[in-house]
Amino acid sequence: MEIIITIFLIALGTYVLIGLLFGLYFLFKGAAKIDPLMQDTKKRVRFLLFPGVAATWPFLIRKLFKPKTT
Amino acid sequence: MGLDYQLVLWNKHKKTYDKIIAFSMLLYIILFAVITLVFNAETSIETLVIRAFGSLAIIMLHIILVIGPLARLNSNFLPILYNRRHLGVSMFIAALIHGGFSIFQFHALGDVNPIYSVFTSNMDYASLTNFPFQVLGFLALLILFVMASTSHDFFLGNLSAKVWKRLHMLVYVAYALIIAHVFLGAFQQETSVFTIGILVIGFVIVVSLHLITAFKEGKIDAAKAEEKEGWLKVCDISEIEEDRAKIFTVENERVAIFKYDGKLSAIHNVCKHQGGPLGEGKIIDGCITCPWHGYQYLPGNGQSPPPFTEKVATYALKLQGEMIYINPDAFNEGTEVEPCNY
Ligand code: HEM
Ligand code: FES
Numbered sequence A: 001m002e003i004i005i006t007i008f009l010i011a012l013g014t015y016v017l018i019g020l021l022f023g024l025y026f027l028f029k030g031a032a033k034i035d036p037l038m039q040d041t042k043k044r045v046r047f048l049l050f051p052g053v054a055a056t057w058p059f060l061i062r063k064l065f066k067p068k069t070t
Numbered sequence B: 001m002g003l004d005y006q007l008v009l010w011n012k013h014k015k016t017y018d019k020i021i022a023f024s025m026l027l028y029i030i031l032f033a034v035i036t037l038v039f040n041a042e043t044s045i046e047t048l049v050i051r052a053f054g055s056l057a058i059i060m061l062h063i064i065l066v067i068g069p070l071a072r073l074n075s076n077f078l079p080i081l082y083n084r085r086h087l088g089v090s091m092f093i094a095a096l097i098h099g100g101f102s103i104f105q106f107h108a109l110g111d112v113n114p115i116y117s118v119f120t121s122n123m124d125y126a127s128l129t130n131f132p133f134q135v136l137g138f139l140a141l142l143i144l145f146v147m148a149s150t151s152h153d154f155f156l157g158n159l160s161a162k163v164w165k166r167l168h169m170l171v172y173v174a175y176a177l178i179i180a181h182v183f184l185g186a187f188q189q190e191t192s193v194f195t196i197g198i199l200v201i202g203f204v205i206v207v208s209l210h211l212i213t214a215f216k217e218g219k220i221d222a223a224k225a226e227e228k229e230g231w232l233k234v235c236d237i238s239e240i241e242e243d244r245a246k247i248f249t250v251e252n253e254r255v256a257i258f259k260y261d262g263k264l265s266a267i268h269n270v271c272k273h274q275g276g277p278l279g280e281g282k283i284i285d286g287c288i289t290c291p292w293h294g295y296q297y298l299p300g301n302g303q304s305p306p307p308f309t310e311k312v313a314t315y316a317l318k319l320q321g322e323m324i325y326i327n328p329d330a331f332n333e334g335t336e337v338e339p340c341n342y
Helices: A002-034 A036-040 A044-053 A057-065 B012-039 B045-073 B075-082 B084-106 B115-122 B134-151 B153-158 B162-170 B173-186 B193-222
Strands: B224-227 B231-237 B243-251 B253-260 B262-269 B282-283 B288-289 B319-320 B323-325
Touching: A002 A036, A002 A044, A002 A057, A002 B115, A036 B153, A044 A057, A044 B153, A057 B319, B012 B045, B045 B075, B045 B084, B045 B173, B045 B193, B075 B084, B084 B115, B084 B134, B115 B134, B134 B162, B134 B173, B153 B162, B162 B173, B173 B193, B224 B282, B231 B243, B253 B323, B262 B319
Parallel strands: none
Antiparallel strands: B224 B231, B231 B323, B243 B253, B253 B262, B282 B288, B319 B323
16 A cells, blocks of 8 residues: 555656646746737736646647647 | 736626625634634634634535536526636635645654655555545545636636536546545544534535436437428427527537527527537627626627637528527538528
C-alpha cells in the first residue's frame, strides 16, 4: 500500500511541478498563440488563470502543438 | 464576449448575488460557532473552524447540485443558475479552509510531509470503521480545485466545451467522495447528528430532483411525431406561448420552435456556449436568449447578432391550418429561413 501511495504522490507532485513551469510560459507567451483574446489581457487576469493552467496543462499543451485549423 | 479577458464578468446582478453569497457564508459560520459553543463550550477553536467550514462546504455543494434540475423544472431558479460558478468557487474556498485546517491540525506538526501524512498516518485501508476518511476528502478537494480554477471563460474556450463539461461533471465524483468522507469519518469522530441529517436529506433531494428532470426530458424524447410527406407534425400553434418555445425531438436532435410577433421559427436547441437548452429561453429584444448565460441568436437565421459569431442550425416549418409541421432535415448552421407567418 505504501508503495502505491508513494507512487501516486510523486506522480501528483510531478504533474503539479510541470504544470507550474508550463503555466508561467503559457500565460505570458504561449496562450496568445492559441487565443487572440490573450494578447491584450491584463497581468492580474493572467495570475487568476494560473492555477487552472497548472491543473489542466496536458490539454493546453496538446492544443499549443496542434497545427492550426482555423 | 469581449476583446480581452476580464477578471470576472461582473454586472450589477452578479455583484448583488456575490454579496448575498458572502454574507450568507459569514452568517452561517457565526451561527455555527455560537450554537456549538452554547452546547459544548469546550470545543477548541481549530475543531470549530474545521467543522464549521466542512459543513458549510457540503451545504453549498448541495445547493450547487440542485440548481441545474430546479432551473429546468421552474424558470424562477434561472438567476441562481447564472451565478452558479461564483457559488462553486466560494464552496471550494470553504472546503479549502476546512481541509487546510485539518491538515495543519493533524498532519503538519510531525516530521513527515503533511500530504504524505494524510495518506499514511492511518493505514487501515481495508477497514470500514477505521478507514482513513481524510484521504477521500483530499481527493474530493483536488477535484473541486480543478473545477474552481478552470471556472473562468478562458478555459471554456481553450479546453474546448467538451473537455470543460467533462471536467465539471467530476463534481458528482467529488460528491460521492465527500459523502463517504463524512460517513466513514463519523465512525471515528463524534460527527454531529445535524451534519449527518443534512447529508441524508440532501442526498435524497439531489437524487430525486435529478430523476424527475430526467424523466420529464425522457418524455419529450419519446413523444413520437406523425409523419406526412417527409414533414413531421409537431403541435398546434396555441400550444406554444408567445415569445417562448416548445422543444421537440426530430431525428434524434432536440429542436426548439419559437413563437413571436405572429411568426414561427425553429432552431437547434443546443446553445453554442455550453450546450444550454435554447428552447427553455425567451425572446428578448427580438433575440432568442439562452437561459443559462444569455447568449443570443436571431430566430430567423440562428446567428448571434454582430459582432458575435456563434451559429446554430435552423429548420424549415410549415403550417396547415393551426397545425405546425417541421422538415426534419436541418439546414447548415446560420442558414436564413423565412419564418412561418400565422
Ligand atoms: C484535504 C482534504 C480534507 C481533509 C484533510 C479533511 C479532514 C476532515 C476531518 C479531520 C474531519 C473530522 C472533523 C471533526 O469532526 O472533528 C472532517 C469532517 C468533515 N469534512 Fe472533511 N476533510 C477534507 C476535505 C473535505 C471536503 C472537500 C469536504 C466537502 C466539501 C469536507 C466535508 C466534511 C464534512 C461535512 C465533515 C463533517 C463535519 C462535522 O463533523 O460536522 N471535507 N474532514
Ligand atoms: S450555454 Fe451559456 S449562454 Fe447558452
